[in-house]
Amino acid sequence: xxxxxxxxxxxxxxxxxxxxxxxxxxxxxxxxxxxxxxxxxxxxxxxxxxxxxxxxxxxxxxxxxxxxxxxxxxxxxxxxxxxxxxxxxxxxxxxxxxxxxxxxxxxxxxxx
Amino acid sequence: xxxxxxxxxxxxxxxxxxxxxxxxxxxxxxxxxxxxxxxxxxxxxxxxxxxxxxxxxxxxxxxxxxxxxxxxxxxxxxxxxxxxxxxxxxxxxxxxxxxxxxxxxxxxxx
Numbered sequence: 001x002x003x004x005x006x007x008x009x010x011x012x013x014x015x016x017x018x019x020x021x022x023x024x025x026x027x028x029x030x031x032x033x034x035x036x037x038x039x040x041x042x043x044x045x046x047x048x049x050x051x052x053x054x055x056x057x058x059x060x061x062x063x064x065x066x067x068x069x070x071x072x073x074x075x076x077x078x079x080x081x082x083x084x085x086x087x088x089x090x091x092x093x094x095x096x097x098x099x100x101x102x103x104x105x106x107x108x109x110x111x112x
Numbered sequence: 113x114x115x116x117x118x119x120x121x122x123x124x125x126x127x128x129x130x131x132x133x134x135x136x137x138x139x140x141x142x143x144x145x146x147x148x149x150x151x152x153x154x155x156x157x158x159x160x161x162x163x164x165x166x167x168x169x170x171x172x173x174x175x176x177x178x179x180x181x182x183x184x185x186x187x188x189x190x191x192x193x194x195x196x197x198x199x200x201x202x203x204x205x206x207x208x209x210x211x212x213x214x215x216x217x218x219x220x221x222x
Contacts, residue, residue, distance in 0.1 A: 033209075042116075042212045042213055042215060043156070048209065099146070099161075099204045099210070102158065103156050104155060105155050106154075106155050
């Protein structure tokens, strides 16, 4: 089955550490997104990419960076993690021309 | 004002009843609307989308859109315990980005 995968699934790290979350997809979709989810706040867009050379900031990009290594891979980095970046992080994909997004299983990140 | 607002719930309904979920949005130019289901600890799963005013039915789910009043709703008929989840409303903002509501938690009582 065509799928969206995320690694790691769970991660505990300390304040100030650099951490990378990875997303891979076999759906053949051009567009990829990174969201974070916090209780009561819903999903908020961090970064999105419409193709390998097109990367855009979302509503909460401060403290994060991304890399689109290939059509199928989109990584999210926290350069210097802080406790309020503790959240559930989701990668999503969509086809060109479609608004329907499909989500990976999520990464639960805890920053102590 | 949030772009997309939902009643957080929890909404508790007996098995077999109709669950009615509502969502309002602020951007009058919004064109496309989506409902995602999210089980606890899992990722959101797309269950319905609607682009035109009126009703759209898919199995036990019906989405209703009223652009003039800027709301979209989801009805779940013959609710089952497996429908217990959080339902997220999403609205296409621009450039294929979606704005999500915080979600309504539904509990179906057996």
